[in-house]
Amino acid sequence: MSFALYMIGFVIFLGGLIWGASVAGVPTLYIGIGAVILLGIGIFSAVSRTRGKDPS
Template structure:
């Protein structure tokens, strides 16, 4: 399994835990969904930036 997929799985587990905590705290569902979408975007951006290979340019 690629490190990109592992990174996304870990981030999905993190988002799930945060969403669960917000539900238990009584936060409205709309705010939980908005926070989850934002965190998903951040997770994808971080996964791409941490796992992409560096381009080697030749002179």
């Protein structure tokens, strides 16, 4: 799976979480903080899952 495809899926997932939190009445500051944290986690996971294996 490519990095771009992984990140597109994660951004769609993050958008859904943000939308759900705003509908639930979560304050915008907390939504922003949570979104930045989750985006960082998503980037770390995408890099670790899509990087090539080191040759022996």
